[in-house]
Amino acid sequence: MLLANEIFGSPTESSSKPNPKLVKLGAVALAEARKQGASYADIRIGRYRNQISGYRLSPERGSNKTSEVPIVTNRHSFGFGVRVIVNGQWGFAASPIVTAEEIARITREAVIVAKANAALQASPVVLAPTKAYVDRWVSPFEKDPFEVSVDEKLDLIHSAASAIKKDPKVFAANGSLVFRGEDKYFASTEGSSIQQYNIQSAPRLAATAIDRDQGISRTRNYKVEPQSAGWEWIPKANLGENAPRIREEVLEALTAPPVKPGKKDLVLMPSHLWLTIHESIGHSTELDRALGYEANFAGTSFLTTEKMGNFSFGSDLVNIFGDRTNKGGLATVKYDDDGVLTTKFPIIEKGVFKHYQTIRDQAHLIGENESRGCCYADSWSSVPFQRMPNVWLAPGEQNVTPDDLISGVEDGILIEGDGSFSIDQQRYNFQFGGDAFWEIRGGKKRGMVSRVAYQSKTTDFWHACDGIASSSYWQQFGAPNDGKGEPEQINAVSHGCAPSRFRQINVLLTD
Amino acid sequence: MLSQQDAKNLIEKVLSYSKLPGCDVSVNSEESAFIRFANNGITTSGYVLEQSVSISSTTEDGRRGSSGANELTDESLKESVEEAERLAAISRPDPEIVPALGQQKYPELHNYDAFTGSARGDVMIPHVKAIIDCARKNQLISAGFIERSARAVAIGNKAGLFGYHTLTDSSLSNTMRNKGGTSSGWASQTSVSLKDIDGESAGRISSEKCLRGAGAKRKLDPGKYTVILEPSGASDLIGFLGFGFGARQAEQGQSFLSKQGGGTHLGDKLFPEFITLRTDPFNPKLPALPWTGGGGRGGFGGGGGGSLPTDKITWIENGVVKNLSYDRFWASKAGKQPTPGPADLVLDGQDHSLEDLIQSVDRGLLITRLWYIRFLQQRTLQLTGLTRDGVFLVENGKVTDPVTNFRWNESPVRVLQNAKRLTKSARALGSEGGSTIAPAMVVADFNLASVSDAV
Numbered sequence: 013m014l015l016a017n018e019i020f021g022s023p024t025e026s027s028s029k030p031n032p033k034l035v036k037l038g039a040v041a042l043a044e045a046r047k048q049g050a051s052y053a054d055i056r057i058g059r060y061r062n063q064i065s066g067y068r069l070s071p072e073r074g075s076n077k078t079s080e081v082p083i084v085t086n087r088h089s090f091g092f093g094v095r096v097i098v099n100g101q102w103g104f105a106a107s108p109i110v111t112a113e114e115i116a117r118i119t120r121e122a123v124i125v126a127k128a129n130a131a132l133q134a135s136p137v138v139l140a141p142t143k144a145y146v147d148r149w150v151s152p153f154e155k156d157p158f159e160v161s162v163d164e165k166l167d168l169i170h171s172a173a174s175a176i177k178k179d180p181k182v183f184a185a186n187g188s189l190v191f192r193g194e195d196k197y198f199a200s201t202e203g204s205s206i207q208q209y210n211i212q213s214a215p216r217l218a219a220t221a222i223d224r225d226q227g228i229s230r231t232r233n234y235k236v237e238p239q240s241a242g243w244e245w246i247p248k249a250n251l252g253e254n255a256p257r258i259r260e261e262v263l264e265a266l267t268a269p270p271v272k273p274g275k276k277d278l279v280l281m282p283s284h285l286w287l288t289i290h291e292s293i294g295h296s297t298e299l300d301r302a303l304g305y306e307a308n309f310a311g312t313s314f315l316t317t318e319k320m321g322n323f324s325f326g327s328d329l330v331n332i333f334g335d336r337t338n339k340g341g342l343a344t345v346k347y348d349d350d351g352v353l354t355t356k357f358p359i360i361e362k363g364v365f366k367h368y369q370t371i372r373d374q375a376h377l378i379g380e381n382e383s384r385g386c387c388y389a390d391s392w393s394s395v396p397f398q399r400m401p402n403v404w405l406a407p408g409e410q411n412v413t414p415d416d417l418i419s420g421v422e423d424g425i426l427i428e429g430d431g432s433f434s435i436d437q438q439r440y441n442f443q444f445g446g447d448a449f450w451e452i453r454g455g456k457k458r459g460m461v462s463r464v465a466y467q468s469k470t471t472d473f474w475h476a477c478d479g480i481a482s483s484s485y486w487q488q489f490g491a492p493n494d495g496k497g498e499p500e501q502i503n504a505v506s507h508g509c510a511p512s513r514f515r516q517i518n519v520l521l522t523d
Numbered sequence: 524m525l526s527q528q529d530a531k532n533l534i535e536k537v538l539s540y541s542k543l544p545g546c547d548v549s550v551n552s553e554e555s556a557f558i559r560f561a562n563n564g565i566t567t568s569g570y571v572l573e574q575s576v577s578i579s580s581t582t583e584d585g586r587r588g589s590s591g592a593n594e595l596t597d598e599s600l601k602e603s604v605e606e607a608e609r610l611a612a613i614s615r616p617d618p619e620i621v622p623a624l625g626q627q628k629y630p631e632l633h634n635y636d637a638f639t640g641s642a643r644g645d646v647m648i649p650h651v652k653a654i655i656d657c658a659r660k661n662q663l664i665s666a667g668f669i670e671r672s673a674r675a676v677a678i679g680n681k682a683g684l685f686g687y688h689t690l691t692d693s694s695l696s697n698t699m700r701n702k703g704g705t706s707s708g709w710a711s712q713t714s715v716s717l718k719d720i721d722g723e724s725a726g727r728i729s730s731e732k733c734l735r736g737a738g739a740k741r742k743l744d745p746g747k748y749t750v751i752l753e754p755s756g757a758s759d760l761i762g763f764l765g766f767g768f769g770a771r772q773a774e775q776g777q778s779f780l781s782k783q784g785g786g787t788h789l790g791d792k793l794f795p796e797f798i799t800l801r802t803d804p805f806n807p808k809l810p811a812l813p814w815t816g817g818g819g820r821g822g823f824g825g826g827g828g829g830s831l832p833t834d835k836i837t838w839i840e841n842g843v844v845k846n847l848s849y850d851r852f853w854a855s856k857a858g859k860q861p862t863p864g865p866a867d868l869v870l871d872g873q874d875h876s877l878e879d880l881i882q883s884v885d886r887g888l889l890i891t892r893l894w895y896i897r898f899l900q901q902r903t904l905q906l907t908g909l910t911r912d913g914v915f916l917v918e919n920g921k922v923t924d925p926v927t928n929f930r931w932n933e934s935p936v937r938v939l940q941n942a943k944r945l946t947k948s949a950r951a952l953g954s955e956g957g958s959t960i961a962p963a964m965v966v967a968d969f970n971l972a973s974v975s976d977a978v
Contacts, residue, residue, distance in 0.1 A: 014598045071775065073856040079618050084610045087591035088603075089575070104569035108593045121570050128644035132651055134564020163613045170615075183775070224776040227783040229902040305561045307666035307707075308698040311894075311911075314977070316704070395567045434895045434907045434930070438977035441930055443907050445899060465899065465907075467930065467973055498559050498668035520972070522932065523905040 015110055016059040016090040020195040020209070030148055030197055030207035038199030040112045041094045044119040046201065050096040050126070052139060053119070054200040056349065057092040057110060058392035059193075063158060065165035066188030069177045078177055080170070083188075084162055091392040094119045098126035100136025102373075106393040140375035140383045142352045144203030149346035151210040152339065153242030157191040160243045165189050168251060175255035176219045181263055183229075184220040189213075189246065190238075192492065192504070196349075204351040212342055212504060213245045214238035214492065217255060219262040230462070232262035233429055233447050235283060237489050238506075239340040261448055261460070268460035271449065273521045277424035278466060278514045279417050282487035284446050285405070286507035287430040290494070292470040293325075293332055294403040294507065296439035297359050299368035303377060305398075310496045311437025314470070315365060317378055323365040326474025331406035332360035334369050336385055341402035342490045342504035343388075349396035354385035359403060363474070371398045390501040397497055404488070404508035408480030414511040417479045424452035425464060425519060430489075432465065432522075443467040445522065465520045479513035486510040524640075525552040525574070527687040530677035533595065537578060538681055540604040543611060545581025545623055547680040547830075550574075554640075557670035558647050563655050570643070576600065580607040585620040587611050621851040623682035629813035629832050632688065632804060636716040639691040640673035647671070650722025654697050657726035663733055665726070667697030671717050678814060678830055686830070692810040693717040694952055697725050698912060699733040700978075705740075706925065707978055708732025709891055709912035711755060711952040715810055732891060732913040736925040741916055742974065743926055749887035750969040751880050751917065752938075754951035754961045756893040757870070760906075760935035761800070762957025763896065765865035767904050767936070768838055770847035770857065779904050779936050780844060787847065794842040794939045799871040802836040806869060806960060808950040815863035831863055838865055839939075872948035872962030880965050882920040883944055887965070889915040889922055893931075894954050904934045909975050911954070928978070929971035941967045 019033045038055050045053030068081045092115060093106035103126025105118045169187040176185035192212040199205045217234040234257075236249040280288065300306055301313040315323065336343050336354035348354055350372045358366045370380065371387040388399035418426065429447020436442070449464040450457050468476075490506030525533065534548045551574065558568040577591040588610025592603045638646075647669045658665035671693040679685040696711035710728035712720050752760075772778040773787040780788045804811035816829025837845045848864040849857060881889065891913035899905040907930065914926045945962040952958050 014596065014602060015594060073771075073774070073853065080615070081617055081619050082587075082615045084587070084614045085589040085591075086606055086610060087577075087589075089591075089593050091573075091593065093571075101565065102567050104567065105571065106569065107572045108574050109572075110594075118572075125568055125570055125644060128648060129558065129565040129568055132560065132565045132648060132655060134562050134566075161613065162610055166613075166615060220777075222776045224781070225784050227776070227781065227902075229777050229900075303562070304664060304666060304700070305566055307561060307664075307700055308668055308696060308709075311977070312700075312704075393571045393573055395569055397567065432897045432899045432907060434897045434909065436909045436928065436930070436975045436977035437894055437911055440977045441909065441928075441973060441975035443930055443932075443973075469976070499555075499557060499670065518973075520932075522899045523903060523934070 020059050027148055029146060030205050034197040034207060035205055037110065037112060037115060038197060038205065040115045041119045042199060042201050044116045045096045045123065048120060048123040050098050050123060052097040052201055053095065054198060054351065055092055055094045056389065056392055057197040059195040060089045060391065061158065061193040062087045063191045064188055065162050065169060067169045067173045068186050069173050070184035076180060082166055089391065093392050094122045095396065096122045096126050097137050098123050099130040101126045101130040101133050102137055103129065104395045137373050138376045139372040140381060142350065142372065142383065145347060145351065145353065146205045148207045151240045151344065153211050155243040157211065157213055157243040158193060172217055172251040172255040175252065176217065176259045179259055181221060182219055182259055183222045186218045187216060189215050198347065198349065198351050200351050206347050206351060208345055208347065210240060210345060211242055212238060213241050215246055215249045215251060217251055217258060219258045221262045221266040223266055228266060230262055230265040232258050232265055234258045235429060237487055238342060238492060240342055240344050241340055264460045265448060265462060268462040270521055271425065271461045271464045271519060273519055275516045276519045277421040278517050279421060279424060279426045279452060279511060280514065281428045281511050282509050283429045283489050284427045285509045285512055286489035287433055288444055289403060289405055289507040289509060291433060291435045292439055292442055292473065294400045296470060297368055298398060298400065299370045299374050299378065300398040302368060306496065309498050314438045314440050319365055320368065320378065321366060324363055325360050325365045325471060326363045327477045328362040329408065329477055329480055330360055330363045330474050332403060333357065333406065334359050334384060334401040334403055336401040338402055340488055341506040342492065343400065343402045343506065348385040348387040349389050350383060350387040352383045352385040352387065357384050369398060369401060374398065388503055390503060394501050399496065399503040400494060400505045402506045407483040407486045407510040410482050412479065412482045414481050414485060417481060417511060417513040418452055418457055419455040420479065421452045421455060425461065426450040426452055426457055440469050442470065463522045465522045466517050467520055468517050473514060473517065476514045476517060477512055478515055481510040524554055524673060524675040525550065530675065530687050531685060534677060534679035534685065537576065537600050537604055538679065540601045541580060541681065543580045543608050544583050545681060547579045547623065548678065549577045550677040552675045553672060555670060555672040556643050557668065558651055559668050560651050561666035563658055563665055565651065576603065578603050578607045580611045581620065582611050585616040586614040587617055587620065588614055619852045623680050624684050624830050626683040627686065627832050629686045632811055632813050633807050634715045634810055635689040636691045639671050639693050639717040642671050642717050646717060650695055650720060653722035654726035657730050658699055661730045661734060663699045663701055663730055665697055665699050669695040676812060684830060686814050688813050690810050691715055693720055695720045695722060695725055696952060697729050699729040701733055701737050705978060706733050706736035707912045708736060713950055713952040713958055715808060736913055738925055741924045741926045745929065745971050745973050747968040747970055749884055749965065749967050751884060751887060751889045751963060751965050753891055753963050754949060755953055756890055757964050758951040758959045758961040759893050759896055759953035759955050759957050760938055761868055761870050761959050761961055762953055763904060763906060764935040765868055768848050768865050770849045771853045773847055777902055780847065788844050789847055790844060792843045794839055795942060796842050797873060797945065798839055798842050798939050798942065800839040801869045802865055802867050803869045804833040804867045805835065806867065808960065809867045811867040831861055833863065836862060869960040870948060870962060873945040875944060875946050877946055877963050880944055880946060880963055881917055881922060884917045884965060885919060887917045888926060889917050892954050896955050899932065904936055906934060907932045928975040930973045930975055931970055932972045933970050938966050943967055
């Protein structure tokens with residue numbers, strides 16, 4: 013940690029240039045790679061910090077007395093990874109020992125990997141051009157959450173969890189505050205030298221109720237939008253104010269009647285819809301999937317390349333953007349892990365599929381001459397590849413409210429929060445649960461129902477979208493752990509949207 | 524990788540910096556090499572070294588703080604200890620903390636293979652080449668992944684506990700797709716030793732599936748079918764079943780082993796006579812550790828699942844639920860011996876081949892693997908997922924036409940209850956990361972809930 017602290021410095025340190033010590037270490041890899049015959053090389057030196065403070069309140073064995081168990085964890089990971097292109101083939105190697113000697117050695121290892129692999133090359137790597145940048149960027153935040161005392165964090169969570177557990181009919185309450193800090197330095201043989209720091213904050217509360225006689229267990233989550241933001245985000249989550257609501261809703265959910273399955277209209281709130289956007293649009297518009305690079309693991313995509321620019325994906329209300337520049341987005345950074353300046357670009361315009369998410373070594377494969385800045389590796393020890401930007405649904409026309417959407421529904425379900433999610437390897441057939449469900453009958457939101465899932469095909473579903481609320485209701489939920497790649501990597505990504513309505517979707521009763 | 528003496532020195536150094544009464548340390552040192560390929564060529568690959576130290580400090584009154592870092596200089600280790608102690612000092616007493624474990628006698632496991640531990644591209648590339656050659660010969664497109672890892676792990680604490688172990692693992696999986704994108708096939712292999720990996724046979728199996736699936740697909744209605752799950756799918760489901768054996772969850776009404784109205788199903792015969800599910804860390808095909816958990820005194824709370832010597836445990840014997848898992852805290856409350864949770868799972872097979880299973884089915888579906896498995900209800904272990912990379916109709920004991928993929932909604936509990944016949948067991952690689960010793964199985968009334976057009 014000491015070297016990491018020294019070279020990454022204070023996160024609020026203001027300078028427009030990277031720390032000279034990082035530049036010096038990075039230069040070792042670039043010089044060694046050139047010496048070994050690499051036509052391109054880059055190095056990422058990274059420090060990743062993860063802090064969890066939380067509480068679990070649950071009954072002791074054989075009694076109703078509550079056991080209150082705290083958790084406090086701080087983890088750091090620090091190291092570097094070097095990528096090279098030799099004989100037209102990528103090579104990669106990584107180590108946690110950040111010294112000039114080890115950087116030179118590991119660079120040679122990356123060259124060995126590339127040379128060995130060149131024997132089984134499908135086609136030489138071609139990189140889309142990018143400018144060289146020398147810059148330092150820090151994600152916007154007001155207060156560094158790592159500087160806030162754990163005492164204060166535990167108090168906040170304990171107070172909210174206790175409010176949930178106040179009703180003895182509630183079985184358990186959980187809460188946590190998770191903070192993530194990502195320091196990264198990138199340097200390439202093309203002249204870029206970029207230092208970035210990104211902070212993410214994610215609060216969460218959950219209540220569980222059980223009915224032993226009926227053999228039923230229900231959990232209601234209060235998931236606040238995880239944000240690229242500092243401690244200032246936490247008070248805005250209003251954990252204390254929402255705890256009683258979660259308490260009441262989990263008890264209502266426990267006795268809620270099962271849904272009557274069949275075709276119904278759905279009104280999906282942002283806390284739920286973000287995941288449907290993620291799975292059905294975010295992943296289907298990844299170019300590496302469309303080109304077959306994920307065929308063995310995450311899968312391919314029904315959106316094959318001839319569909320770009322002309323395929324009707326959804327109704328003309330559906331406008332989707334890929335964006336690594338929007339405030340608060342978990343995938344927001346200034347430069348991606350190819351050293352490309354990030355951007356906002358249309359993925360779907362008025363229902364028509366327009367653009368894939370791309371990185372430098374893919375752009376030429378679809379006739380494009382620049383990357384859309386979607387390269388990311390989840391650790392210093394991971395190979396950078398194409399990952400999802402924030403993919404968000406544009407809000408609807410002014411003055412459309414969630415009540416307007418509900419009032420147009422005779423027989424439907426309103427869904428809040430994410431639950432079970434599963435989608436096939438080409439992103440056609442999906443089935444989603446949720447966290448809480450309310451019946452809509454005669455244009456009004458009624459009582460809760462239970463055991464709901466809906467199943468559809470991606471394009472059928474998005475063509476069934478006939479209402480999107482206005483920008484006043486737009487929220488940006490997301491997840492820190494989207495999985496893809498071999499070895500599997502995670503990615504943090506946000507999917508902003510406003511409440512939206514979908515007509516005649518197949519609703520299932522789950523066991 | 525760290526030697527035993529290096530690991531011991533490192534742990535002793537960390538403990539020497541500790542001022543609080545309790546300090547648990549775990550160390551991981553790992554070297555891995557991997558190659559990824561797609562569109563009949565290598566795409567990305569790498570060689571990665573990793574190391575980390577996790578420290579959990581405990582005060583006299585049971586307050587705990589944890590830190591983790593991977594700079595192993597003296598200064599960094601000292602700072603990590605101080606950080607864990609600072610966090611412990613401002614945390615709150617954990618009512619479920621258990622005393623530190625003293626010296627333990629860990630079993631000797633033999634799952635380190637030196638050949639695997641040093642393998643690089645020259646060993647792995649020929650397997651990739653065999654698959655790509657097979658794809659080209661059959662005018663198919665291959666994608667896949669081969670990796671090997673070698674780890675040294677160690678644990679220790681202030682109460683005299685120390686353990687050290689080295690292990691290796693390896694795997695190969697590959698997907699073959701035809702050029703029209705109308706068919707795909709998949710095969711995988713996994714073993715502690717890379718010598719057991721054979722790219723030629725993995726390529727042959729996946730290409731045969733892809734070629735067999737290339738014809739017009741039968742569109743069957745969703746519904747309940749007799750299915751033959753190949754070992755990969757069985758392995759995934761067994762992995763999910765492992766989540767359900769916690770005594771705490773079962774006693775508190777949150778598990779499939781909770782009885783309606785109270786009590787548990789321990790001792791009940793829930794499954795057919797031929798179902799026996801065990802933890803077996805001594806199986807040399809499994810990358811098991813000689814202790815449970817990651818070291819330390821447990822996860823959320825100090826319940827103490829970790830650092831106990833691992834051992835054989837029978838979860839289901841001849842259909843009867845034989846054990847629940849107890850961490851040290853819950854065991855102390857229940858008056859039971861601590862019993863680690865299900866890991867290193869083996870579902871005993873029967874003396875049948877996959878061909879025998881196919882011949883035993885009048886009408887059913889042969890399923891290559893399962894995909895995107897998620898809980899619908901964790902209490903009941905109700906899951907949803909899809910089939911992938913080869914579904915074939917079986918009629919009168921013979922594989923006939925390729926069939927579209929399906930979404931399924933099922934629970935591993937019902938799957939084992941409805942199991943009719945098993946092959947011999949072997950180590951299998953599930954799609955969701957679970958790897959167990961599992962057989963292929965014939966299962967009646969498997970709920971295929973909707974058709975998936977994906978290939």
